[in-house]
Amino acid sequence: MTLGGELSVGEMARRSGLAVSTLHFYESKGLIASRRTGGNQRRYPRGVLRRIAVIRIAQRAGIPLAEIREAFAAIPLERAPTMREWTRAMRTWTGTLQQRIDDLTDLRDKLFNCIGCGCLSVTDCPLRNADDKLAAQGPGPRILINAAERRHRRKQQG
Secondary structure (H helix, E strand, C coil): CCHHHCEEHHHHHHHHCCCHHHHHHHHHCCCCCCEECCCCCEEECCHHHHHHHHHHHHHHCCCCHHHHHHHCCCCCCCCCCCHHHHHHHHHHHHHHHHHHHHHHHHHHHHHHHHHHHCCCCCCCCCCCCHHHHHHHHCCCCHHHHHHHHHHHHHHHHC
């Protein structure tokens, strides 16, 4: 450990479980910060460990790095979010997480029956798009996208 309770990049990597390159990447994206020593070595305050933990949790929940950075914009880079700051960030992510949960639940429910047959061509398959009729609605899995869009509209109306 270095003086003042700061951690070197190698120590930070070991303690956080991340590769040094990931720490550099997070820093380049404005998610964490380090100071440079006279020998141009990175030193991280210990609070950055908790900040990294929060970033990893948010990433694991599927929150894009851009949204994480936006949620943490008002929090100094050299420390972890306080409980109040974490709560505020979670409020901004709640809608995104709920939409992801709804989409995955819908996908699970539709795919469950398909796992048994594997053909995706039976007439009652919820993913079947006979003769590619949905192509005019846009790219991607239109049946799933349309269902997600309908759920989103219902939530906004109700």
